[in-house]
Amino acid sequence: MQQGATALAQLGLPNEGVFSYAHSSFLPDGTLLGEYGRGVHESTRERMGNGRGKAQRRNAHIPRQALRAALLDPLLPGTVRWGKAIARFDAGDSGVILHFEDGSPPERAALLVGADGIRSRVREQLLGASPLEYLGVVVVLGRSRTSHAAASERVFQTLDGDTRLYVMPFEAGVAMWQLSFRLGEAEARAIQTLDGASLRALALRRHEPIPQLLQDTAAADITGYPAYDRPCPAALRQPTSAGEALGGLGGEAGGEVPPPTLATETRVRAPVAGGGGGLTLIPGPSTLRCQALLDGIALARALRSHELRGVADMLERARRKVRASRDAAELLHSPEAMAKSNSTRARSARDKRQLESTTAAGEGRGAV
Structure with a gap:
């Protein structure tokens, strides 16, 4: 829970779980590339984040199941109904009629929020089919019981x-690990067909430095898949009014096409403010982690x-x-991620590339 801690506070829920105070990065041979966090770099600031002392902001690691239970607990029974996968919907001025895969009777709603994943039925019906874009990386996930100090109140990576x-910590005495590596798309798709034992064997072949963590992971607790995203369907302009925020897909003709989005895409159908219940589309990119x-x-x-100006702000943030x-x-x-720096690996890699680019440009000007 990073930015999500603020959301939990606004929902009246505690930011509970196991906590991490430090983040360390290593080469496979154990060489330290860098580390950051209050656990390794003391601060003289009296106040940090959102409080003093133990109340200072910290990252809580909460199992998704526990977070879901905390969010559902305050709701009245029957508010959420499971197993109602949507097949299609019909939309009109009077609302939205939902049709379900299980053949149960259709239901009418005033609002439909399509948050049904990267292969969203809602999105496809609204915007048509579009190809997924493979990111060139496959991910294998697992969780393992461990008492090692490196996984206690710390996040680390090699x-x-x-x-x-x-x-990273998952819960007391349990760490969650994520192994990712470059792989061709056809091979990456085959990863999804492997069982947990086969994925564990693959992980051990790909990563030798920390075998015990992987070996101690139950086969039932391992999964793997290729990483995909989707391009946004159209440009998004900052609306000048609530009505414009609710207006159709994407900006003026010839506007800037936004960058691709990752994972799910959110689509909303909502009454136009003061518009007598008419329905329009709000395009939305996907959200990640705490962003949801x-x-x-x-x-x-x-x-x-x-x-709905706030929705436009949400889209831009996401x-x-x-x-x-x-x-x-x-x-x-990339090799640049192995640069020595007490910051995130992505930032370290970005800074190294920028430095190399600036150096190369300077050398080019000198040669001229």
């Missing part, structure tokens, strides 16, 4: 310019106030995040 192992919590709050406030995530997928699996 990387060699092609393969990266990222380890922030998006939920922003959307709720926008709907309550009938002022767009920046997903662009950074796409860039990181490339940077973290």
Whole structure:
């Protein structure tokens, strides 16, 4: 929970879990590339983040299942109904009619928020099919019981310019690891067909420095898949009014095409403020990690106030995040990520590339 901690506070929920105070990066041979965080760099500032002393901002690691339970607990029974995968919808001035895959009777709603994944049925019906874009990286995930100090209240990673192992606390005595590496798309798709034991064997072949962590992971706790994203369907202009914020897809003809987004895409159908219940489209990029919590709050406030400028702000915030995530997928699996620096690996790689580019440009001018 990073920015998501703010969202939890606004929802009246505690930022609970296991905490991390330091982040360290290593080469496969154990050479330290850099580290940062309050656990390794003491600060003389009396106040940091959102509090004093133990109340200072810190990153809580919360299992998704526990977070979901905390969000669902305050709701009235029956508010959320599971197993109702949408097949299609019909939209008109009076609302939206939802049709379900299980053949159950259709239901009418005033609002439909399409948050049904990267292969969203809602998105496809609204905007048509579009190809997924492979990021060139495959990911294997697992969680392992460990009492090692490196995984206690710390995040660490090892990387060699092609393969990266990222380890963080999951819950007390358990660490979650993410192994990612470059792989051709056809081979990456085959990863999805492997069982946990085969994925563990693959991980051990790809990453030798920390075998115990991988060996201690139960096969049932390992999964793997290729990483994809989608391009945004159109440009997005900052709206000048609530009505414009609710207006159709994307900006003026010839406007700037935004960068691709990662993971799911969000689509909203909402009543036009003062428009007698008419329905229009709001295009939205995907959200990552804590961004979904922030998006939920922003959307709720926008709907309550009938002022959807906040939704446009949400889209722009998410767009920046997903662009950074796409860039990181490339940077973290490049030799530049092994630069020595007490900062994130993506920033270290970006800074090294910029320095090399500036140096090369200077040498070119000198030669002339």
